[in-house]
Amino acid sequence: MMARKLQIKRGLKKDxxxxxxxxxxxxxxxxxxxxxxxxxxxxxxxxxxxxxATNPPYNNVLWIDTASGGVAKYHDGTTWVNVAATWG
Incomplete structure (x- = not known):
């Protein structure tokens, strides 16, 4: 099995x-x-x-929720939301 590469958009903040x-x-x-x-x-x-396994006390982080099988979540200002991701 070949390793997969996760690519993230990058560049200057203004762009x-x-x-x-x-x-x-x-x-x-x-x-x-x-x-x-x-x-x-x-x-x-x-x-x-x-x-x-429990949500962090602050909202400006990426949370890996181990109670939900390792789902990544972010805070949208109101609640924690699953990060849409495709793993393969």
């Missing part, structure tokens, strides 16, 4: 398009990761990624 829901982007000039909602790009804070 970043609106990312699709669950799509990741990396602003190379400010070294920041963003996750798209389809209508806006939400920065993933300095905390980066939290791996836990």
């Amino acid at each position: 970043m398009p609106t990312l699709a829901e669950g799509e990741l982007g990396f602003a190379i000039d400010e070294k920041s990761v963003y996750i798209g909602t389809g209508t806006e790009n939400i920065p993933v804070g300095q905390g980066g990624v939290i791996v836990s």
Whole structure:
């Protein structure tokens, strides 16, 4: 089986398009990761990624929910939302 490569959009923050829901982007000039909602790009804070069975106490991170089988989630300002992803 061949390894698969996950590609993330990258470039200058000023040139970043609106990312699709669950799509990741990396602003190379400010070294920041963003996750798209389809209508806006939400920065993933300095905390980066939290791996836990319970939701984090802060919302500016990407959460790997181990209670849900390792599903990645982001906070849309109201609730935690599954990151749309295809694994193969």
